[in-house]
Amino acid sequence: MxxxxxxxxxxxxxxxxxxxxxxxxxxxxxxxxxxxxxxxxxxxxxxxxxxxxxxxxxxxxxxxxxxxxxxxxxxxxxxxxxxxxxxxxxxxxxxxxxxxxxxxxxxxxxxxxxxxxxxxxxxxxxGGEKVKVETTVAVARRDSAPAWLAYFDEEWLAETAAWLRTTSAQMRFIRYVPDSGCFFRAEDPLHLIRQVPALERLGLIEPVEWPEAADYDEYACMVAFVFAARAAVGEIDYLFRYVSDQIEVVDLDGDTIQRYLSGEAEADAAAPSEADEPGTVDTVRSSPSEPELVADARAILTAALRSLAINPTGHVHLVSVANAITAAAHALGDPVEIREPDVVALTATVTRLLGDTPPPEDAVSTAPIEPIPVDRGRADDPGGQVGSRILKVDQEKVDHLMELVGELNVAKNGLTFLAQAAEEEFGSRALSRRIKDQYSGLHRIAEELQASVMDIRMLPLSVAFSRFPRLVRDLSRRLGKNIELVLTGEDTMADKDVIEALGDPLVHLVRNSLDHGVETVDERLATGKPGTARITLAAVADGDAVVVEISDDGRGVDPTRVRRKAYEKGLISEEELETLSDSDAVDLVFRPGFSTAEQISDLSGRGVGMDAVRASVEKLGGAVTMRSELGSGTTVRLRLPLSMAVTQVMVFSVAGQRFGIPVDLVVETVRVPAAEMSRVLHQDVVVLRGEVVPVLDLARALDMPWTPDQTQDRAILIVGVNGQRVGLLVEQFHREVDVILKPMEGLLAYANEFSGTALLGDGLVLLVLNMKEVLGLAARVG
Amino acid sequence: MTTVMLVDDSATMLMSLKSILTKAGYSVETAEHGKQALDKLGKGVKPNLIISDVNMPQMDGITFVREARKAPGMRFTPMLMLTTESEQTKRTEAKSAGATGWLVKPVSPDQLLGVIKQVLPGA
Amino acid sequence: MPLELGDTTATLTGVVTVDEVEELAAWLQATAKPRVNLRKCNHLHTGALQAMLRFRPKVSAAPTDAFLAGQVLPLLEGSGGEPTRQGSEPP
Incomplete structure (x- = not known):
């Protein structure tokens, strides 16, 4: 390559x-x-x-x-x-x-x-494609001469006028007034004029009055120039493109100059009019006789203009457009020279040619002219290949299909409410059962449909991994480290949204490994390790989840150092400093405000730490854990749902209001007699199979007024968060439903205790708890 | 030997321009952004021409040109901006900051060498 | 060396860039009857041309460079940039 x-x-x-x-x-x-x-x-x-x-x-x-x-x-x-x-x-x-x-x-x-x-x-x-028609230099063709013709040598002007009249030709006249600070932009007007091809004559415009010798500023440009040349518009355009506002270009024929010299025509000191009337098109040009030819040429030019606007780059493309323009210009009897085709010059040329050429009277000028097809991307497109069994579908359509599946799920869930109503409100258990049968049939179809759509959306993890070989190679070079990257399980499939969302944390983790985890070659050799470090990215499907592990054989995380830093930063108490196990200590790196790097390096970025990684993974409904052994390496494990589109939530109510919690988190639901609840250290607990589980009063944590009925059993939802079991005291359990979780919007966007909302079959909006935040909230409420 | 300083945060752009210039016999200095380029100018690097991107981290091209004009010996050095067709206003801004002109990306070897001839008398 | 400044004559060689403008202008200003030798001059920066237009040295040797000789020299030797009276004298 x-x-x-x-x-x-x-x-x-x-x-x-x-x-x-x-x-x-x-x-x-x-x-x-x-x-x-x-x-x-x-x-x-x-x-x-x-x-x-x-x-x-x-x-x-x-x-x-x-x-x-x-x-x-x-x-x-x-x-x-x-x-x-x-x-x-x-x-x-x-x-x-x-x-x-x-x-x-x-x-x-x-x-x-x-x-x-x-x-x-x-x-x-x-507002759609911008069509930029940039005309840098407007060439005026006019029948009155500008006043600045006076700066040319009169004798030369007279000779030129005579010659131009004899030959029915015209010449291009340019006035160039550089601004006084132009030397400080490294401009040299004289050098620019020197490059004008076919320069015929140079004239000088001196200041009306030169400053006194003592006041003379040699770096202020006080002179200006006029010149005549036979250079093409494109050439003038190109040379003066940086100072296009400082030049004025007119094309004059012999008669005009003659009239000027004899004082017949009032010299026109005003700026040249932008668009001359079509009628003033000079007679010099041999006008094409056939209107059809003109119409064709105009069609080509119009198409060229469109094509330049649509596709302004690519040398080959521009050359072909330039050829078309040259041909059209020739047909119009106004040959143009195009040396180095660039989009600006071409556009200007076409605009001028079109402006100069009125559409022929008998041509159907109102009919829009179809542009020449210029989409080269299709040249090698097999297009309607016979026998191809692969359909290409717009991602949007798949997304829409997915949404419909979600709606179907919601509608389907509505049936369970209907069944409940049939039984409770109308007392028809038989009807309720039939509805439930219908529901289960529909449920099966909906599930299959969902699975098929999900399958369409599946992408291999290689999509997320593909950037790393290059990234690791380049970064390791920059850091002077030798690193071998091992990728495994790249063909593991996950939903495109998951793959997309995985990118951010993965890059961060790999960069972290490169930057902080892996030692330099010398350091490694000194500790008896091979000089080349190894970073492994491994993906594996695990039921409804995909697990991605980023591991290195670097220096590992030093739990003692982490403990001390966390203590210094006030993240842990003195007691924890003594008692925290090594594995728990490693987990401290995920705490907000903790950063192991002594100095922020340009690789791992500015202050985005592991806490951000954990937060973004958890936002996707995933989890991050880290294992590390001092001296021999670190492994970070990301566990993400295979799909983010549909979430199963368990519905329950608290203080009369329904809430949801992702089913993944629910360990079990238990009912405990009020008397079996006990208090340890101001904390309600319940003993389950010999294990003491703390119980949070969810109503209290969410600041909702509710007093449990003392005579009823307590409904406790046991959830597992961060490897710990916690009981949530709720009012009532409901069913599990499949929902499409929508992120919190508007006023609730900042309510961190909820991870999203979902529409239930009966039209109610369900708030889904973000368990981690709720636990934090509960801890603060006390 | 004529030295051209290239300032661009894109390694691809630097590589492509550098190879064109080196082949044409120019000596090339590169910098990844305006700050680095200014550092080099401060340390006595004296290019005969500077070509700088507009959009760069740390210090954008227009600020860089404005600052570079103040560097020793850089008062009259031609400075060209690398722009895209859409960056019309940037060109005007760049000119008032002291840029000589601009190149439109992508830059072909002919365009690059042509513009150097145009702005460097005696090059 | 593009600029060789003698007592009365300055010899301009090769490409006279903006870097020579200050020195040349100062010399032109300080010299009573300055003469300028342009024979080996290949290009004059606009600033150098302007300084010569302002202080009007005598051109002691014409440039061999075609552009300078054909287009610029007449400007230096001419009556200055006074616009010719338009249409006052029919040819």
Whole structure:
């Protein structure tokens, strides 16, 4: 592979990571300007580099993403979750493409089609594709001469006028007034003029009055120039593109100059009018006789303009457009020269040609002219390949299907309420049973349907892992460490949302391992380890969950040091300092405010610690644990649900209100006579099979008024959180339901004790508890 | 020997421009962002031309140009910005900060060498 | 060395860049009847041209460079940038 492409792919991996991280973070803290800027910059860099290769779809897609992010950055529109989804989808698509590029050095044949829909979506919030028609230099063709013609040598002007009249030709006249500070931008006007091809004559505009010798500032530019040349518009355009506001260009024929010289025409000191009337098109040009030819040429030019706007890059593309323009210009009898085709010059040329050429009278000018197809991405697309059994489906459609499955589940759950009502309100046990039968039939179908949809959404973990070989290689180089990365279980499948969400924590953990876990070669050799360290990323499916382990054979976490640091930071008491077991001590690194690194390194980032990793994994309904042995390495284990789309929750009520809790957390439900509850150290406890389990009064923790009926048994929900069993005192248990958990929005967004809401079959909104926060809350309430 | 300083946070961009320039016989200095480039200028690196990206971490290209103009011997050094077609306003900003001109990404070897010829008399 | 400044004559060689402008301007200002030898000069920075326009040295040797000789030298030798009266004298 060409080393530049290899470099790009390596960089792309990093940039994609940055974009993902940034977007996900933006979803948590919307509108963080620093973060928006960071994501924008990554997208921008990506686009810039992608242009170096012939990947037009990649450039177009990143361009669209960049424009959207730019609008967000400028504050023109707020980033909503829909846009975030589209952006993530765009960068997901790109990641897939790059995997293809890595193996085939070209984009997949379907890239153009895949990108088109996303580009439209990305551009929708910013009002569609921006069509930039940039005309840098407006060339006025006019029949009155500008006053500045006076700065040319009169004799030369007279000769030129005579020649131009004899030959029915015209010449281009330019006035160039540099600003006085131009030397300090390294501009040298004379050097610029020297480069004008076919320069005929140079004239000078001196200041009306030179300053006194003593006041003379040699670095203030006080002179200006006029010059005449036979250079093409494109050439003038190119040379003066950095100072286009300082030049004025007019094309004059012999008669005009003659009229000026003889004083017939009033010299026109005003700026040249932007668009001359079509009627003033000079007679010099041999006008094409056939209106059809003009119509065709105009069609080509219109198409070229469209094509330039749609696809402004790619040398091959531009050359072909340039050829089309040259041909059209020739047909119009106004040949143009295009040397180095660049989009700005081409656009300007086309705009001028179109402006100069009125549509022929008998041509149907109102009919929109279809652009020449320019989508090169489809050239090698198999398109409607016969016999292909693979359907490509828009991700949006799958997402929609998933939503419908969720709705179906909710509707299905409604049947159980109906069954209950049939029995309790209408006293018909038979009807209740029939409804329940219907329910179980429907339930089975819904489950199968859900499983199939989930299966469509499944992606291999290699998608999440693919960026690491490069990342590890580059970072280890930067750190001067030798690291071998081992990937296993890459073909383990998980829902695309899970894979997406896994990226952020995984990158952090791997970077952490590289940065803090793995020792330098010298350190390793000194302790008798092989010089090359090993970082393993392993994935394995475990029932409804996927387990990902990141392990290294580095220096490990020193529990003594962790204990001391945690104590110094006030995270643990003096007592805990003495008594905390080593494995519990290691777990301290997940506490907010704890950071093992003595100094923040640029690798593991600014102050984002393990607590953030744990928080983000737990937000996905997963868990993180760490095992470490001092001197021989660290293993971090992430356990995530295979799918985030549907959650099974257990419904119960407290103080008359229903709440939900993820079924995964529920160990068992028990009913205990009030008398068997006891108190140990101000803490209600219940003894279950010889184990003392603390019991929290959920109503009290949630600040809801409720006094349990003393005569009734206590309903206690036993949950397992962080490996501990805790009992929750509730009012009543209900059933388990499948719900689509929606994140908390609006006023409740900051209510951390809830992880989300779900719509129940009977239309009630269920609040689902975030157990970890609830336990914290309970501890504070006391 | 004519020295060109390249400032870009994208390693790909640096690599591509550097290879073009080196092949054409220029000596090349690189920096990943404005701060690093300013450090180099402060330490006596005297490029004949600076080409800088606009969007960079630490210090953006426009601030960099404004600061670089104040560095010793850099008053009249041509400075070009690497921009995208959409960055029209950035170009104007860059010019008022003291940039000589700009290049539009992606930059072809012809464009790059052509612009150097254009802005460097005697190059 | 692009700039060789004698008592009355300055010899400009090769490319005269902006870096030479200050020195040249100072010399032109300080010299009573300055003469400038442009024979081996290949390019004049606009600032150098401007200083010569301001202090009007005598060009003792014309440049061999085509652009300087053909386009710039007439400006230095001409009557200055006074605009010709438009249309006052028909040719």
């Amino acid at each position: 060409n080393p530049l492409l290899a470099q790009f792919l390596a960089e792309a991996a990093d940039l994609l990571t940055q974009v993902d991280e940034g977007l996900l973070q933006l979803e948590r803290t919307p509108g963080d300007p620093e973060m928006v800027n960071e994501v924008f910059r990554a997208a921008h860099t990506f686009k810039g580099s992608s242009g170096l290769f012939d990947f037009p779809e990649l450039t177009r897609l990143t361009h669209a993403a960049e424009d959207l992010l730019d609008a967000v950055r400028a504050g023109a529109l707020p980033l909503d979750s829909g846009m975030t989804d589209d952006l993530l989808a765009a960068f997901d698509l790109i990641r897939g493409w790059l995997a293809h590029v890595t193996s085939n050095e070209c984009l997949p044949a379907t890239a153009g089609a895949d990108a088109a829909a996303l580009i439209t979506r990305l551009r929708a919030p910013i």
